Amino acid sequence: MAEGLLQAMLPAGLRSQVEVASAGTHALHGHQPASHAVTVMGQAGIDIRSHRARQVSRDMVADADLTLVMEKAHAQYFNRMVFWKRPRIRLLTQFDHRYEDQKPPEIEDPYGLPLESYEACLRILRPCIDGVIHWLRTHEDFTTADRRDA
Template sequence: MFKRILIVCVGNICRSPTAECLFRHYLSGSGARIESAGLGALVGKPMDATALAVLRDHGVDGSAHRARQATSGLLREADLVLAMEREHVAQLMRMAPEASGKVMLLDRWGAGQDIPDPYRQQREAFDHVYELIDRAVRGWLPYL
C-alpha cells in the first residue's frame, strides 16, 4: 500500500488538485496521505474556479486547496509520484533522480496518454480533462 501519494502538474491549480481530490474521495478511510504540487506552482492560489466547479458538480469539494511548489524533498517523501504529462515525469526525475523509480504517469493503467492542461480554456475542456483524470485515478485504485 502506498501511504503517501504526490500528484504533480504545472501550476497546481487545475489538474493535480483535481486528481488529489478524487484520490481522497475514492480512498477516504484508507489512511493514505494524498498531496499535490506544481512544477511552476502558483503558490498559495486556490483551485481554478472552473476546475473547482467541475469537481463540485461531481460531489467533490476542492475549496481548501492552495497551490504549492514541487520540491525534491516532497518527491523523496512520497511513496508514489504521479504526473500529468511525460515531460513532467522527465522533469521530476531530473529534480530528484533518487525518486525516479516511483515517478509515473497518472494515466499509466489507461492509454498512457498525457492529460492536457485546461487552464484558461472553456468549461468543455475542463469537463473533458476531469473525465480523463477520473478514469486515470480509478485505474490506479486496484494497485493502491
C-alpha cells in the same frame, strides 16, 4: 482536480494508509483552484475550494512512494530533481486500463481554458484514479508500512 478526486474516491480502508498531496512544477504558491475546476468538481460532489497551489520540491518527490504526473515532461523534471533516488514516478494515464496495449496519452492542463476543457479533464481522470486505487490495493511491494504519498 486529481488530488480532490483521489481523496474523494479513496476507500475508507486506505485512507489511514495513504497520504494524498499535490504540487505543481509551475504552481503559483497559495493560489486557489481555477473557478472552472471548482465548478466541475462541485458538480461531481467534490469540494476543492480549500485547495491551495504549491510548488513541488525535491523533498516531496524523494519522500513519496508514488508520484503521479499528467505529462511526460513532469516525469522527466522530477527524475532530474532526485537523480540520486529513483522514486516511483508514473504517468497518471498508465493506470487507465484502456491504454494497457498502447502508449498512454498525457493529460492536458485545462488551466485558463473553457469549462468544457475541465469537464473533459475530469472524464479522463476518473478511470485513471480507479486504476490508481486498484494498484494501491493490489501492488505487492507497496506495503502498508511504506505508504506515504499517492
